[in-house]
Amino acid sequence: MILFKTVRPLQNKLEKLRSNKQKIGFVPTMGALHAGHVSLVTEAKKHCDMVVCSIFVNPTQFNDEKDFEKYPVTIENDIFLLETNKTGILFLPSVNEIYPEGTEQLQHFELGYLENIFEGKYRPGHFQGVCNVVHRLLNIINPDILFLGRKDYQQYLVVKKMLQDFHPSTGIMAVDTAREANGLAMSSRNMRLSEDARIKATAIYQSLQYIKQHIAEGDIEWLKEKAKEKIWQGGFDKIDYVEICDAETLLPVSTIKTGKKIIVLAAAFIEDVRLIDNILL
Template sequence: MNIYKTQVELKEAITLQSPSKLGFVPTMGALHDGHLSLVEKAIEENELCVVSIFVNPTQFDNLNDLKKYPRTIKKDADLLKTLSDQILIYAPNAEDLYGAKIKSSTFKFGPIAKEMEGAYRLGHFDGVGTVVSLLFDAVQPTAAYFGEKDFQQLQIIKKLVEIKEYNIRIVGCDIIRETNGLARSSRNTRLSKVQFDEAALLYKTLQEVKQKWQSSSILDLNGFVKNTFEKHHLLDLEYFVIANEATLKTAIRKRNTNTYRAFIVVTAGEVRLIDTLSLGKG
């Protein structure tokens, strides 16, 4: 399987096949079943699929996290090879993608960028928007595929398409989970066995919140989650939010006309874990 290091090489390879439908899955590598499910969906719906592998420096607010992010491109290529021969891998260096200045652009994403991750990781979504727009320009796909684990990011990408007037269909795909319920993530490889086992508490807690959803207030559910993690010495709760699924605005009270979603972020040692679950109507 060929790995294309430059936009010029990639565009030549795409032109050679001249697909009418080109699917695109942007990743930072260290591929797992969650990524592969996106690729399978892209293969199913398109004539050709491009998978990018690029650890983007401008979306990390923690340089240590950037340094330690797993890089396993040979293993990634071997995994993709098992799915299809209709996959092109684009693995550029930062200069090929960004040019001489590796810096973020600024986007007017509006209120959705100020909630949750936007509040806790300043500049993060500008970094995401910058790299995704550069990748879209390089690949020029007809459809792009993203996991719903990063639900807020998915909404940001949809807003980016609107702002930049891209003719690209954005497809959100279901979360793929480990056997213990933990959402699949490249960061999971950095967990110790004990941390990995204990991290099952994230999804278990979200499921309990959903079970209590109709009979409990948002205030009570916030207290339930806070108390759950206060008792836990291996997992630190960064935030738990119940938000309006359409606007991502943090909810204080339920309204039966709105659909809500729970978002949770926990740290296990130096590893940051996120998860989300739709709760339904208020």
């Protein structure tokens, strides 16, 4: 694996690869890597000749400064994990490298209603920060395909829209959520949970499974309330949302229609750590 910390040497390397007709896949991360990130790299290797992974804790997508300060940093382990899984290139830039003109005057992206629902509602400015950093990374790397995890489903849809507007030649692939044996969605934030909370946190996945198992027989609003009950009973401190939506638009549905892709999403806090999860029906 080759490690780059600055833009120009990385671009020189990528230009040589392109001149040899090599297909480039890109996996952007914020570090604190786990098996879910490895699954993105593995999928990218199936479709591309060279996989570039970036590690950059992006300050502009945190609406809560304390959340930014608490974000786990495990760079030595991250490098070992990427090397072990034969990642081709690691890009490890500084804030100045990504935001040479600072983080005050950021580009504004027109994201429509997607910016203001669910994650956008509870984390104001989050998706503008996501789009700014992904846009800048794509300008640097110019990959053929971008690989994102399905766990952050709304983020996937937001970035997909941004690609259509600014990077139409870059493809995008969503990779299925990696889970612990008990069903808990793998997340860097899980590192902040106690062992007891990691066990209790499975309630969020179990609540989504309950909806999946009863979707054909229950009223939508009733199902959402039953799911929330399960999350509360699991030991969560706060629920931001449990919603049943059209998977294409992320708009809530009131009835289930044959042929429509449905996604169930939830966000809740346990031990002051905010977890999100979703499942496609």
